[in-house]
Amino acid sequence: MTTDASSEAAVAQRQCGGCTACCKTHEIRELAKPPGQWCPHCRPGRGCAIYESRPEECRTFGCLWLAGYGPDRIRPDRSRVVLGTVTFTVRGKPLELVTMNELSPGALAQPAGQEIVQQLLGNGAVLLQWFLQYSPPRAKFIIPPARQRDATIAELDAAMHGRQSA
Ligand code: SF4
């Protein structure tokens, strides 16, 4: 995370610029666009051909990088990883996870991807990696050591994979 005032101002003004990564990685229900495939309205590296009338899902989504997380070099089209957040309710309590969608399969195994994972784990984040190349997409949890015995995460993991929790 950035700390000095000038850096914070720069981060606050972040724009997608040439990045169109989430137009591939994310499902857009309103367009029946599956995750992991380019939206037909996307001009990769340039933007949205229907920007003024784009679906609400597109209007409201912003990745963590756009929200200010991490340096410019991990912008999703550069790191090939789109970060987001999702909150599940387990046993009446909210559990916030960081989602990771690869723009290219294997991106998280590359140096930039590994840097992102290690930084997030070091911050204590529970990660949910989506594998978009499968239909339906598969997911796996990456849990920081301090939270390995968290029963809430184990319960959510079991529920997501259609198993009974122990
Ligand atoms: S992945 Fe983030 S930076 Fe890239 S287009 Fe989507 S919201 Fe913008």
Ligand code: SF4
């Ligand atoms: S409609 Fe536009 S903003 Fe939405 S996914 Fe398609 S190209 Fe991206």
